[in-house]
Amino acid sequence: MVKLEKPRGPVGESVRRNDVNEKVTGAAIYADDIRFGKDLLYGRIKRxxxxxxxxxxxxxxAAENYPGVKVVITGADFPNHIGLYLKDKYIFARNRVRFVGEPVAAVAAVSEEIAEKAVDLIEVTYEPLEPVFDPEYGATPEAPLIHPNLADYEVPNFIFPQAGTNIANHFKIRKGDTEVAWDECAAIVERKFRVPHVQHVPIEPHVAVAQMSExxxxxxxxxxxxxxxxxxSFAKALDISQSDIRVIAPYVGGGFGCKAGVTMEALPVALATKAxxxxxxxRLTREEEFYTNFVRQGxxxxMKVGCDADGNLLAMENKMYWDGxxxxxxxxxxxxxxxYxxxxxxDIPNVKTDSLxxxxxxxxxxxxxxxxxxxxxTAVDQCMDELAEKIGMDKVAFNKLNCVSAGDKLVTGMTxxxxxxxxxIDKVAAALDWGKPAPASGxxxxxxxxxxxxxxxPAMPPNAGSSARLQMNEDGTATLSVGGQEIGQGA
Structure with missing residues (x-):
């Protein structure tokens, strides 16, 4: 009898990272490591x-005449709107600024020191307007409009801005009848939660280099x-074909979402068109990372949620004001x-959701x-905790009773x-010794x-389609090629 050896392959085994040698030896090249020689110009931003x-x-x-300055640009040079979904911003502000740190102008010079000095020479005169800092207030008719021309912006058909307001998107879901369901509830919990902005703070700050050929x-x-x-986005902003733009992403020193979409990368592109x-x-400073870059939305x-005396969820209403x-x-x-x-x-039979x-x-x-x-x-499950406590029901039992099961019709209509x-849930409860007191730590x-x-x-739209190529090799191993960007996750 011939004993077959277990085939060598990736299924069920750890796989050595392809980039491990470069990263542990410091040989990995990040965007700021790429050298462009003496022709490289350094950009700084007037904010x-x-x-x-x-x-x-x-x-x-004054900036244009400063020695060593090669390019000075403002919003007048780039009139096109850009944006990932709703085209609602400029590369540089035009006519109005909308947050502290918004780019207003920029210079490119032969050194960072010269660029820093020159950008301080740009003089901007402003007329302050009433700001809006609370999204709940911002959604009211009394709030000053931040984008008076919202109705004119290009928008895809799955985003629903409300012209004449500060609402950039209003997403609604309705299932059943919550008003009728409230009368059937034995217990109701109603709460308001506030979640603040958070900055990503990747180890590597944002940096980009752009060059336009003849x-x-x-x-x-x-x-x-x-x-x-x-x-x-660059093609849209510059009125050129996508085939005329190439974006090269070397190793990325952490992203967590803040390096998705277009944050500051359009700035060197704009400067390069005049260089x-x-x-x-x-290259952004750490200070700029905090006050000029993407944040997690506040x-x-x-939230209002109710159940019957046996713990069965009957209704939920929630209204979310996202600080865009x-x-x-x-x-x-x-x-x-x-x-969504x-x-x-x-599994809740009656739902009313407004997400703004x-x-x-x-x-x-x-x-x-x-x-x-x-x-x-963080809001949903705190309410579920309180609701279970209110009717005297164990939370694990409450979760198992109400969690979605195969075949349930979800709020979106999906099965x-x-x-x-x-x-x-059972395995987590067992691992926690659920129902037994936890020993004190001191x-x-x-x-x-x-x-x-x-x-x-994530509710990504169809334009975020993915593809992969899997090749089975002669020795039983597999080679998988994907189009996703590696930002530290190891794949």
Missing amino acids: SPHPHARIKSIDTS DGKVTVWAASQSPFAQRN NGRPVKV LVIH GASTEYGVNITRAGG SSTGPY CVYTNHPIGGAYRGFGMSELH MHPHGLQEC PGKKRGKGIALAWKA
Whole structure:
């Protein structure tokens, strides 16, 4: 009898990372490591000191005449709107600024020191306007309009801005009749939650280099999570074909969502179009990372949920005010994701959801490790905890009773597929010794136990399609090629 050896392959085994040698030896090349020689120009940005103001005048003459300065640009040079979904921003502000740190002008010079000095010479006169900092207030008719021309912006058919308001997207879901269901509830919990902005703070700050060749083709080297989205936006901003733009993303030193879409990468691209073929680098300082870059959107959420005396969930109403910031980028789609996932992984027969992305004069809201899911679920499951406690029901039993099961009709109309969630709850409860007191970690201290459910539905549109190529090799191994960007996750 011949004993067959176990085939060598990736299934069920750890796989050595392809980049491990370069990263542990320091040989890995990141965007800031790429050398372009003596022709490289350095860009610095003139930014708004006001959260909301009209631009009355811009005087760039002193910067233009400063020795070593090669390029000076303003919003007048780039009139096209850009944006990932809703085209609601400019590369440089035109006529109005909408957050502290918004780019107003830029210079490119032969050194960073010269660029820094020259950008300070640009004089901008402003007329301050009333700002909006609370998304709930921003959604009211009394709030000053941040985008008076919202009706004129280009928008895809799955985003629903409300012209004449600060609402960049209003996503609705209705299932059953919540008004009737409230009368049938034995217990109701109603709460309001506020989740603040959070900055990603990757180890590597944002940096990008752009160069335009004599034939008008643009090459960009950027620390980027989504080079194709950037290529599309650059083409729109410059009125050139996508085939004339190439975005190269080397190793990325962490992203967590802040390097998705277009953050600062359009700035060196704009400078490069006026640099006579010379490459232009823009590198953000750590300070700029905090006040000029994408943040996780803040959220104000009103939630009401009720159940019968046996613990069966009967109704939920939630209204979410997402702080989209001065422009939306990913914010309008995070609003959709929050709406689709608004019930959490619970089977609820009557649901009323309103998810609103609201313009404010905060930094632009973007993706952040979960696409809105952690913000939403912190509210959902706190209410579920209180509801179970209110009727005197064990939380594990409450979760198992109400979690979605295979065949359930979800709030979106989709039929739920098999998933093993109840089995997962049982295993977690067993691992926690659920029902038994947790030993104290020290004198005068107490420890508690909790269990929560969540799901993630990023709600990406069809233009985010993915593909992969799997090749089976002669020795039993497999080679998998995917189009996703590696930002530290190891694949």
